[in-house]
Amino acid sequence: xxxxxxxxxxxLPLLPAAAWWAVFLLxxxxxIMVFSFGLKAPLSSVDPVTFEVLxxxxxxxxxxxxxxxxxxxxxxxxxxxTFFCLLFAFPVAYLLSTxxxxxxxxxxxxxxxxxxxxxxxxxxxxxxIILAPEGMLSEALQAMGLITGGLAILDTQLAVQLGIIYNxxxxxxxxIFVALERIDPALRQASxxxxxxxxxxxxxxxxPLATPGLIGAGILTFILAAGDYVVPAILGGARGLMIGRxxxxxxxxxxxxxxxxxxxxxxxxxxxVIGVLFALLQIVARRLNRMAQGxxx
Amino acid sequence: xxxxxxxxxITKRYGNFVALDDVNLDIEQGEFVSxxxxxxxxxxxxxxxxxxxDFPDSGDVKILDQNVxxxxxxxxxxxxxxxxxxxxxxxxxxxxxxxxxxxxxxxxAARKTRVREALEMVxxxxxxxxxxxxxSGGQQQRVALARALVKRPSILLLDEPLGALDRRLRQQxxxxxxxxxxxxxxxxxxxxxxxxxxxxxxxxxxxxxxGRIEQIGTPSDLYDAPDTAFVADxxxxxxxxxxxxxAKDTSITTPDGRxxxxxxxxxxxxEDALAAVRPEKTAISIDKxxxxxxxxxxxxxxxxxxxxxxxxxxxxxxxxxxxxKRPREEAAGLAVGSPVWLSWSRADMSIFKLDQGxxxxxxxxxxxxxxx
Numbered sequence: 001x002x003x004x005x006x007x008x009x010x011x012l013p014l015l016p017a018a019a020w021w022a023v024f025l026l027x028x029x030x031x032i033m034v035f036s037f038g039l040k041a042p043l044s045s046v047d048p049v050t051f052e053v054l055x056x057x058x059x060x061x062x063x064x065x066x067x068x069x070x071x072x073x074x075x076x077x078x079x080x081x082t083f084f085c086l087l088f089a090f091p092v093a094y095l096l097s098t099x100x101x102x103x104x105x106x107x108x109x110x111x112x113x114x115x116x117x118x119x120x121x122x123x124x125x126x127x128x129i130i131l132a133p134e135g136m137l138s139e140a141l142q143a144m145g146l147i148t149g150g151l152a153i154l155d156t157q158l159a160v161q162l163g164i165i166y167n168x169x170x171x172x173x174x175x176i177f178v179a180l181e182r183i184d185p186a187l188r189q190a191s192x193x194x195x196x197x198x199x200x201x202x203x204x205x206x207x208p209l210a211t212p213g214l215i216g217a218g219i220l221t222f223i224l225a226a227g228d229y230v231v232p233a234i235l236g237g238a239r240g241l242m243i244g245r246x247x248x249x250x251x252x253x254x255x256x257x258x259x260x261x262x263x264x265x266x267x268x269x270x271x272x273v274i275g276v277l278f279a280l281l282q283i284v285a286r287r288l289n290r291m292a293q294g295x296x297x
Numbered sequence: 298x299x300x301x302x303x304x305x306x307i308t309k310r311y312g313n314f315v316a317l318d319d320v321n322l323d324i325e326q327g328e329f330v331s332x333x334x335x336x337x338x339x340x341x342x343x344x345x346x347x348x349x350x351d352f353p354d355s356g357d358v359k360i361l362d363q364n365v366x367x368x369x370x371x372x373x374x375x376x377x378x379x380x381x382x383x384x385x386x387x388x389x390x391x392x393x394x395x396x397x398x399x400x401x402x403x404x405x406a407a408r409k410t411r412v413r414e415a416l417e418m419v420x421x422x423x424x425x426x427x428x429x430x431x432x433s434g435g436q437q438q439r440v441a442l443a444r445a446l447v448k449r450p451s452i453l454l455l456d457e458p459l460g461a462l463d464r465r466l467r468q469q470x471x472x473x474x475x476x477x478x479x480x481x482x483x484x485x486x487x488x489x490x491x492x493x494x495x496x497x498x499x500x501x502x503x504x505x506x507x508g509r510i511e512q513i514g515t516p517s518d519l520y521d522a523p524d525t526a527f528v529a530d531x532x533x534x535x536x537x538x539x540x541x542x543x544a545k546d547t548s549i550t551t552p553d554g555r556x557x558x559x560x561x562x563x564x565x566x567x568e569d570a571l572a573a574v575r576p577e578k579t580a581i582s583i584d585k586x587x588x589x590x591x592x593x594x595x596x597x598x599x600x601x602x603x604x605x606x607x608x609x610x611x612x613x614x615x616x617x618x619x620x621x622k623r624p625r626e627e628a629a630g631l632a633v634g635s636p637v638w639l640s641w642s643r644a645d646m647s648i649f650k651l652d653q654g655x656x657x658x659x660x661x662x663x664x665x666x667x668x669x
Contacts, residue, residue, distance in 0.1 A: 190384075
């Protein structure tokens with residue numbers, strides 16, 4: 001221990017996590033990347049992949065119009081899901097951090113997290129019962145005369161969309177709540193003291209200071225939603241497809257590991273590109289805002 | 298003349314706790330007024346009522362003859378320097394100062410000039426493009442002042458503005474605040490629990506206690522002629538003796554039969570009363586003083602160096618502890634344990650109505666009571 005220099009001692013606490021990730025995350029990622037350049041082995045072979053020729057064949061197939069369509073649906077579903085999650089999460093986080101006394105907050109947060117005590121699979125499956133054409137919701141809507149015939153949502157993209165929003169809402173609430181709770185209430189009072197209305201205070205003080213939390217919540221929700229395969233598998237049926245489900249099908253059922261790996265790589269790259277675009281957009285928006293306001297001095 | 302602020306009969310309750318009880322207060326234009334009191338006395342609540350951050354259950358708040366009691370803070374012609382400055386962390390110093398002018402839709406050219414002037418006034422122009430978290434506490438304090446004063450309010454409210462600064466900086470800021478107030482001619486209303494700060498800066502001081510105003514007066518009024526034992530103790534400090542005050546008399550008799558003479562007896566003082574003398578007016582000597590109005594004997598419990606003065610803690614025969622603050626020259630030959638004589642003039646002693654809070658703190662009284 002005494003021979004370790006100061007720098008290594010400083011980073012020593014990282015070792016367990018770094019080792020864990022090196023083995024299970026990095027190794028897995030690298031092998032997926034390698035697999036994506038291989039080919040599906042003949043059924044007689046022991047290994048699932050052959051590397052006799054390294055090819056881009058999997059990428060060509062993964063980018064064929066049918067699959068590109070599914071990529072697009074995936075990003076759209078995740079995007080819409082993220083939008084609604086943030087929209088619904090913000091008021092909850094705002095009320096929780098400004099209107100609820102400090103003593104009650106942990107309990108309300110507990111209630112928000114509580115659904116996670118139930119298995120993800122089971123929670124999602126419960127929606128099949130709710131959304132079923134002969135289910136409670138369907139009958140209630142029919143009784144109110146809002147729809148005729150059974151509810152036709154189950155096994156469609158809409159069902160997947162609903163399931164995604166429902167499942168990731170708590171994930172969106174927490175980072176926003178943390179960001180809002182860190183804003184000193186005196187800042188809102190100072191804003192009002194200087195002549196700002198409630199709306200101006202919200203737009204000029206609260207929202208900018210909550211932005212890091214909103215971005216965090218957005219990224220987290222979007223990435224989790226884009227990679228989800230349980231929701232489309234359970235609620236989407238044949239028509240509600242997302243790329244995560246397709247990857248699972250390729251690997252688990254079609255035994256085409258290389259194609260699944262290529263799809264996974266494309267998803268990772270697509271998410272990275274979207275992340276970078278968003279970051280750029282934010283910088284531009286901030287510049288535009290500065291310009292619109294004019295220099296302070 | 299139109300009053301800057303006129304507070305009439307405001308009362309505020311939080312559940313069973315009475316934060317303010319029928320408070321009346323007038324503040325003139327251009328006046329420097331401090332609200333001074335222990336924590337929980339209601340001084341900050343009064344400030345928040347003037348600023349519009351809290352609303353009274355009953356009573357009125359007038360600013361420049363206009364009743365503002367129902368107006369929210371953004372519609373009142375007052376500005377506030379908050380306790381921890383409350384600078385917007387995502388804006389530069391200049392943007393912080395410009396914020397209030399943007400709300401008034403001051404045109405860009407005029408706005409820039411006023412921001413510049415405000416920052417020059419507090420000598421922070423060089424820091425205009427910095428973010429608040431790159432500033433020291435004293436610098437943040439100046440920016441908070443500039444941000445409030447740039448609005449040219451008729452009244453500036455300051456909520457313990459110097460509390461977070463170290464001693465040296467605090468004294469420097471006291472001088473600057475006083476100068477700023479004189480230069481701008483704006484009424485300053487300052488909340489503090491530090492009596493030296495209030496004494497140093499204020500034209501008048503408002504002493505609050507348990508949600509009521511105990512006394513209002515100039516620093517010298519409060520120092521020389523306090524109405525109550527509480528005020529006497531809070532402004533500076535006092536040695537108290539509890540005893541019997543006989544009708545028409547100007548002396549009290551302590552339970553151990555000693556008599557102490559005073560110059561001044563407050564109107565409301567009853568039979569059970571407190572006599573008080575300041576530590577700096579109490580003389581200490583080894584030999585019995587030849588001619589003194591009041592004398593008593595004790596022994597030195599502790600000696601504290603306070604720079605150019607010395608403070609002696611003396612235990613009297615009754616068990617009471619007396620403080621005595623003298624120049625260093627007089628400390629010669631005095632040591633812990635020495636038997637000494639304390640003496641003071643009747644001109645320096647006052648008799649007040651019994652104050653239970655202070656009486657409970659007297660060791661002698663407790664000894665006397667347990668003796669019964």
